[in-house]
Amino acid sequence: MALEGLAASRKMVGSDRNRAVHLAQQAADAARPFGGEGRSFISIVEDVAAAAAQSPTSDALLGCIFSVKDNIDQRGLVSTCGSALYANGPAAAEDAVVVKQMRAAGAISIGKNNMHELALGATGINARFGTTTNPWDTSRGVGGSSGGSALAVALRQVHVAFGTDSGGSVRLPAAMCGVVGFKPSPGWISLAGVVGAAWTIDCVGVFTEDVPSAAAVWDAIGPAQPAPQNRAQRLAYLKDQSMGRVQPPVWERYLATVEDLRRAGFDLTGISIDGLAAGPQICISVAYAEIASLHYEQMRKRAELYDPAILALLYLGELWSGRNYVDAQRARSMLEARFRRIIEPFDAVLTPTLAVQPPKIGEPAAVAGDAPDAELYTLMRFTVTFNVIGYPAISVPAGLDRDGLPFGLQAVGKPGRDRILLGVAKRLEHVLGAMPPPPSARHPP
Amino acid sequence: MATATTLRDALTLMGLDADAVDLDWIARIMAQTEDTIAALRTEPGFASEEPLFKPEQQPGRSGGG
Numbered sequence: 001m002a003l004e005g006l007a008a009s010r011k012m013v014g015s016d017r018n019r020a021v022h023l024a025q026q027a028a029d030a031a032r033p034f035g036g037e038g039r040s041f042i043s044i045v046e047d048v049a050a051a052a053a054q055s056p057t058s059d060a061l062l063g064c065i066f067s068v069k070d071n072i073d074q075r076g077l078v079s080t081c082g083s084a085l086y087a088n089g090p091a092a093a094e095d096a097v098v099v100k101q102m103r104a105a106g107a108i109s110i111g112k113n114n115m116h117e118l119a120l121g122a123t124g125i126n127a128r129f130g131t132t133t134n135p136w137d138t139s140r141g142v143g144g145s146s147g148g149s150a151l152a153v154a155l156r157q158v159h160v161a162f163g164t165d166s167g168g169s170v171r172l173p174a175a176m177c178g179v180v181g182f183k184p185s186p187g188w189i190s191l192a193g194v195v196g197a198a199w200t201i202d203c204v205g206v207f208t209e210d211v212p213s214a215a216a217v218w219d220a221i222g223p224a225q226p227a228p229q230n231r232a233q234r235l236a237y238l239k240d241q242s243m244g245r246v247q248p249p250v251w252e253r254y255l256a257t258v259e260d261l262r263r264a265g266f267d268l269t270g271i272s273i274d275g276l277a278a279g280p281q282i283c284i285s286v287a288y289a290e291i292a293s294l295h296y297e298q299m300r301k302r303a304e305l306y307d308p309a310i311l312a313l314l315y316l317g318e319l320w321s322g323r324n325y326v327d328a329q330r331a332r333s334m335l336e337a338r339f340r341r342i343i344e345p346f347d348a349v350l351t352p353t354l355a356v357q358p359p360k361i362g363e364p365a366a367v368a369g370d371a372p373d374a375e376l377y378t379l380m381r382f383t384v385t386f387n388v389i390g391y392p393a394i395s396v397p398a399g400l401d402r403d404g405l406p407f408g409l410q411a412v413g414k415p416g417r418d419r420i421l422l423g424v425a426k427r428l429e430h431v432l433g434a435m436p437p438p439p440s441a442r443h444p445p
Numbered sequence: 446m447a448t449a450t451t452l453r454d455a456l457t458l459m460g461l462d463a464d465a466v467d468l469d470w471i472a473r474i475m476a477q478t479e480d481t482i483a484a485l486r487t488e489p490g491f492a493s494e495e496p497l498f499k500p501e502q503q504p505g506r507s508g509g510g
Binding site: 277278281282284285299300303304306308311312315316318319324327328329330331332333334336337371373389390 | 447452455456459460461462465466467470471473474475477478479481482483484485486488490491492494495496497
């Protein structure tokens with residue numbers, strides 16, 4: 001079963017809560033254990049009516065079916081974080097704040113999504129819970145670390161899914177699956193109830209099939225912020241590869257997208273974005289240290305339960321000195337000051353979301369000329385810096401490239417101006433056209 | 446500069462299983478990261494910018510867990 005869009009489902013449900021519960025139960029039953037096709041879910045709610053018994057305080061999202069990445073607590077389900085370490089742990093006793101907010105708005109959760117182990121990677125390859133596969137080409141991955149959440153939206157198993165993003169973990173899989181991935185300004189969606197978050201760098205983000213759905217979620221659970229002004233939006237776009245190399249089919253699609261926007265009347269200023277190249281190194285200096293502090297005992301007592309590549313990242317966090325950590329925080333502030341000057345005249349800056357097409361499963365993501373061992377940096381090339389400096393960003397689907405693979409356009413806004421960024425994204429989507437679902441999620445004619 | 450040998454000693458002292466990971470990979474990433482951030486140390490702003498992470502100024506943030 002593929003769900004209709006959020007607006008259509010809300011119209012169908014109206015104010016009938018029983019009808020919403022029935023729709024959610026159908027969606028839960030269709031998303032078989034382990035997510036069926038593509039392995040998008042780790043756990044599914046069995047009895048939706050019982051789980052949704054708490055009365056919402058509004059109908060703002062009645063008819064909305066959602067799911068959360070498996071590091072976001074949902075009462076009654078285990079938060080495995082995609083890891084053998086927590087696979088047999090106790091069920092969460094309480095909902096994460098974001099789950100409470102969604103329930104209060106009338107939305108119903110049907111389960112927890114697959115993810116890269118401990119959210120420490122961007123491929124979606126997971127030995128314990130199965131690797132998520134791309135709905136546009138099943139020989140390719142969906143990325144990560146919130147890959148199952150992106151896939152669940154792409155397959156129309158849910159209207160909305162939540163993930164976490166400390167280096168691109170919402171925007172990357174969104175781009176690979178052809179859905180919208182929104183990473184708000186840090187702090188505006190609470191991290192309370194997120195297991196193992198990188199303390200100063202993580203964000204809860206949201207996946208939807210289109211921008212109006214993301215805006216509806218933000219209106220329901222986000223804070224009051226300045227609304228978009230009724231004037232022409234000032235946009236800049238990355239005009240060269242100053243942020244790093246890009247695969248030819250991706251760059252070709254990006255430039256064609258910029259041309260489409262220009263022809264549609266957007267006022268676009270081409271810019272270089274120099275001086276931000278240290279973003280990935282800053283991220284790993286900060287995030288791995290912060291996450292390693294949460295794993296101090298487990299790394300020593302149960303090291304065999306970690307994937308060796310994940311354990312190596314946590315060891316990095318142990319090995320950095322206090323001086324390394326503070327250096328990275330200082331560098332972080334420098335980069336923020338640099339980008340503040342770059343974005344100052346504009347409402348948003350456009351870049352590709354990814355430098356590469358969705359990688360083949362088992363093959364490293366790389367652009368010709370990249371250093372060996374740099375797969376994570378290649379994947380995070382356009383996303384991680386905006387985590388490091390704390391700017392909101394959204395990946396909007398912009399059609400398929402010459403090989404039939406989804407392409408994501410990233411728009412970066414100013415901190416605390418998330419509504420304005422969503423307004424920009426809405427205009428972009430209006431011109432670029434709504435992304436169709438992948439063939440496997442289409443309704444029969 | 447850290448090497449696989451010095452990392453093995455450091456990890457063992459920390460009570461961690463050094464045989465469970467690729468030490469050469471860790472040494473390469475550490476060196477590359479140190480070099481990249483060291484290049485910023487001499488630039489204006491490194492010591493003077495305000496800290497970016499100020500939890501008390503981020504409304505709605507209630508901490509990770």
